[in-house]
Amino acid sequence: MLNPQELKQEPVWLTIIRLLRWHKPEGRLILMIPALWAVFLAASGKPPLPLVGVIVLGTLATSAAGCVVNDLWDRNIDPEVERTRNRPLASRALSIKVGIVVAIVSLVCAAALALYLNPLSFWLSVAAVPVILFYPGAKRVFPVPQLVLSIAWGFAVLISWSAVTPTLSQPTWLLWGATILWTLGFDTVYAMSDREDDRRIGVNSSALFFGHYAPTAIGIFFVTTVILLIRLGLLINLNFTFWVSLGIATIAWSWQYLRLRKQDLPNSEYGQMFRQNVWIGFILLAGMIAGSLF
Numbered sequence: 545m546l547n548p549q550e551l552k553q554e555p556v557w558l559t560i561i562r563l564l565r566w567h568k569p570e571g572r573l574i575l576m577i578p579a580l581w582a583v584f585l586a587a588s589g590k591p592p593l594p595l596v597g598v599i600v601l602g603t604l605a606t607s608a609a610g611c612v613v614n615d616l617w618d619r620n621i622d623p624e625v626e627r628t629r630n631r632p633l634a635s636r637a638l639s640i641k642v643g644i645v646v647a648i649v650s651l652v653c654a655a656a657l658a659l660y661l662n663p664l665s666f667w668l669s670v671a672a673v674p675v676i677l678f679y680p681g682a683k684r685v686f687p688v689p690q691l692v693l694s695i696a697w698g699f700a701v702l703i704s705w706s707a708v709t710p711t712l713s714q715p716t717w718l719l720w721g722a723t724i725l726w727t728l729g730f731d732t733v734y735a736m737s738d739r740e741d742d743r744r745i746g747v748n749s750s751a752l753f754f755g756h757y758a759p760t761a762i763g764i765f766f767v768t769t770v771i772l773l774i775r776l777g778l779l780i781n782l783n784f785t786f787w788v789s790l791g792i793a794t795i796a797w798s799w800q801y802l803r804l805r806k807q808d809l810p811n812s813e814y815g816q817m818f819r820q821n822v823w824i825g826f827i828l829l830a831g832m833i834a835g836s837l838f
Contacts, residue, residue, distance in 0.1 A: 554637070563615065563632045563646060564608040570822045574730070576603040577825035578723040579700040581832055585719065585780065586708035589836030595660075599704050602657040609650035610676045610696070616643050625741040627811075658703075665707040672699035677700075683747040685751030690735060690750040694727035715780050722772040729797070730821040731763035732758060733804070737814040759804035766797035772773075773828075782835035789831020793824045 565571050579599050585589045615622065615633045622634030633637040651673070658669040675696045681687035701720045706712060728750065735742070735751035736758060742749050754761040770790065777786050800817050803809065 549583065556638075559632045559637050560642075560646060563612055563638060563643065564650070564723065565611045566608070570819045572604055572607050573817075573822050574782065575607045575697060575700060576600060577829060578697060578719070578726075579603050579704040580829055581723070581825075582701040582704035582719055583708055584829070584833050585776075585836060586705040589833050591708055595707060596626070598657050598660045599707070602654055602703075603700060605650050605654035605657060606672075609620065609647055609654060610679070611768045612643055612647040612650060613677055614680040616640065616647065619643075619747050624745050626737060627741075628737060630784070632808065634803060661703070662710050664710045665703050668699060668703045668706060672696060672703070675699065683749065685748075687748050687753045688750045689748055690728055690731040691724075693731055694724040697727040698724045715776055718772050718776040718779065722769045722776065725765045725769040725772065726821075726825075729762045729769065730818055732762050732765070733800070733814055733821075734818045736804075737811040759801060762804060763801040766801065770794050770797070777835070780836075783838055784835075786831040788834030789827050789835075793828050796820065796824050 555644055579602075582595070583596060583599050610762055615631055618628070619633040619640070621626035622631050628634060633640065633643050654669070658666050661669070675692060679689065679692045679696060682692040682774075686692065698720045701723050702712060702716065705716045705719070732750040732754070735749040738749065739751050750761070751758050770793070772788055776782075777790065800820070803813065803817070
């Protein structure tokens, strides 16, 4: 975390990079993962490379827009939270006007990339925008705002799958459900580090909603993710490499659940578990690709 003196000396372009969160790639990658799951599974492991490029760039642009919109909503409460007080809009390193311009540019880039897709994928992309814009506000009015974020993540599956084959079939919805439940799990883990600040400020989170039962809820989310992925693997006949990757993921999620049951974990542990889910997602991606090809 930068100290106030370093923030004053930081070039504007680096401050914008921080606004987009590109200095923290795990948050960008974890949105990209379900989109890549979908495009590779829908194409039986061999999607067109230009389409993969569009999906990758589209998730980067969309997540960038989402981060900026979130910080615009939270610019007056982020200074009250230890983890977020140095964000560019919270610290006033950037003006609201700059934030709005960056958000618009990010959304325009995402829209331009969506034009490459077929009509169903394009309109699904349009449908995702209100969810992305509403998520930061959901923390103020909805008891489980992570569910709104999870639905936004689910659009990555629907958009990417339909970009390969313009239909949404049973395997699509199984992957969509798995993505939503996985997102609910890892984002509740992430929210656990902010519980005291969120309670003091008066914003909602799934970690506060589930309270002492948060580890149990996370365990249920991960278990149901595994069940849906098992059903998906059987339905589309993925081979043993997928099952190996799912076994590794299941072990990792089980270890996280057992860790979460311990009392008084330091806040750094929650961030570490969140980052571990990036690697879990990529392990599953490798298993899905290999499981489709061989």
